[in-house]
Amino acid sequence: xxxxxxxxxxxxxxxxxxxxxxxxxxxxxxxxxxxxxxxxxxxxxxxxxxxxxxxxxxxxxxxxxxxxxxxxxxxxxxxxxxxxxxxxxxxxxxxxxxxxxxxxxxxxxxxxxxxxxxxxxxxxxxxxxxxxxxxxxxxxxxxxxxxxxxxxxxxxxxxxxxxxxxxxxxxxxxxxxxxxxxxxxxxxxxxxxxxxxxxxxxxxxxxxxxxxxxxxxxxxxxxxxxxxxxxxxxxxxxxxxxxxxxxxxxxxxxxxxxxxxxxxxxxxxxxxxxxxxxx
Ligand code: SF4
Ligand code: SF4
Ligand code: SF4
Numbered sequence: 601x602x603x604x605x606x607x608x609x610x611x612x613x614x615x616x617x618x619x620x621x622x623x624x625x626x627x628x629x630x631x632x633x634x635x636x637x638x639x640x641x642x643x644x645x646x647x648x649x650x651x652x653x654x655x656x657x658x659x660x661x662x663x664x665x666x667x668x669x670x671x672x673x674x675x676x677x678x679x680x681x682x683x684x685x686x687x688x689x690x691x692x693x694x695x696x697x698x699x700x701x702x703x704x705x706x707x708x709x710x711x712x713x714x715x716x717x718x719x720x721x722x723x724x725x726x727x728x729x730x731x732x733x734x735x736x737x738x739x740x741x742x743x744x745x746x747x748x749x750x751x752x753x754x755x756x757x758x759x760x761x762x763x764x765x766x767x768x769x770x771x772x773x774x775x776x777x778x779x780x781x782x783x784x785x786x787x788x789x790x791x792x793x794x795x796x797x798x799x800x801x802x803x804x805x806x807x808x809x810x811x812x813x814x815x816x817x818x819x820x821x822x823x824x825x826x827x828x829x830x831x832x833x834x835x836x837x838x839x840x841x842x843x844x845x846x847x848x849x850x851x852x853x854x855x856x857x858x859x860x861x862x863x864x865x866x867x868x869x870x871x872x873x874x875x876x877x878x879x
Contacts, residue, residue: 654736655816660807661737661838661873662825663845663855666710668832669879671696675711675824675833682808682823684782686792687769689762691805692824711833713824714739714760714805715864715872722752722761722804730801736816737873740785740806743797752802757865758872766799768792786810807835821846838873 671694679685679692692713699706720739723731730745731752753761770777773793782789784798786809792799808822820826825835825847836852837843844851855861861875 651732651734653740653816654734654738654812656735657839658736658816658837659839659873660716661836661852661875662713663834663852663861663875663877664711665832665834665855665877666879667877668830669710670830670832671709672829674827674829678823678827679713679805683784684780685762685803686764686799687767689764689803691762691803710876711824712758712760712864713807713822713874715758715870715874716807718871718873719869721755721757721868721870725751725755727751738807738809739804740809741802741804743789743801746797746801748800748802750802757868757870761802761804764798764801764803766794783810786812818846 673694676690676692676694680690683691685691692711694709695712696707696709699708716737716739718737720731720733723733723739727749728745728747730742730747731739732742733739748763750763753763768778772778773791779791781791782798785806789798790796811818811820811822813819822835825833825845828847831848834845834848834850834852834855836845838852841853842851843853845855855877856875859877861877863872863875
């Protein structure tokens with residue numbers, strides 16, 4: 601469970617609520633419940649109040665039109681390419697399910713990014729405050745505080761989190777692919793190395809945070825939305841009634857008013873920022 605301290609930069613470190621105590625060392629010395637109780641006593645579980653990151657005036661969200669989706673899965677490839685996620689780590693995935701027996705069969709297929717839940721199950725269980733809410737609604741992970749306990753993976757009802765075991769597609773550190781630094785979180789996490797974040801951390805989709813500018817607006821839309829050739833993934837601000845999809849130009853609120861939008865597992869009360877329009 602214990603991993604080496606890393607020296608990677610904290611995303612917008614000036615907004616950090618408090619300096620992280622030696623929680624990783626603590627977890628290494630203690631076991632399971634005792635460690636987590638001790639971590640909590642050090643002031644963990646402060647995760648539901650948003651940090652001063654991102655624009656307060658925005659609530660970034662998605663409207664995914666299942667009628668327009670042609671199941672090409674370009675969204676997942678674009679996501680992998682943009683975020684350079686390693687084996688076993690998936691941010692945006694395409695889920696397919698067949699139900700019933702012939703001839704009464706039904707197929708469901710849809711793209712699933714992180715829902716950026718307003719009341720996120722992941723942040724509630726995080727003992728160190730590594731998982732936190734930004735002012736613009738995006739749920740992020742502070743790798744410097746994450747101890748890799750994976751409570752958040754168990755808690756997320758959408759399966760939107762993965763643990764980074766440190767595996768690579770190409771083992772050779774000098775291979776061109778491994779020399780390209782990750783642009784995640786807008787900070788230079790640099791090239792991958794053993795024992796260095798984000799290896800050993802839990803990872804998730806953050807609506808491609810690294811594509812935001814210093815004002816919290818997007819220099820370019822999220823990779824999945826801009827690659828969607830069926831024009832099914834709409835990405836934009838859900839707070840402003842006049843805001844349009846950053847890719848396709850439709851008003852986000854108008855998209856939600858047109859058909860009967862729904863959110864996954866609505867009954868759990870997580871209040872996701874990702875809406876689906878029925879096929
Ligand atoms: S979908 Fe899961 S990981 Fe994403 S914010 Fe909601 S609970 Fe957290
Ligand atoms: S693994 Fe998840 S719950 Fe544990 S510290 Fe990291 S972000 Fe928080
Ligand atoms: S918003 Fe970015 S990180 Fe999230 S699924 Fe889309 S491409 Fe992947």
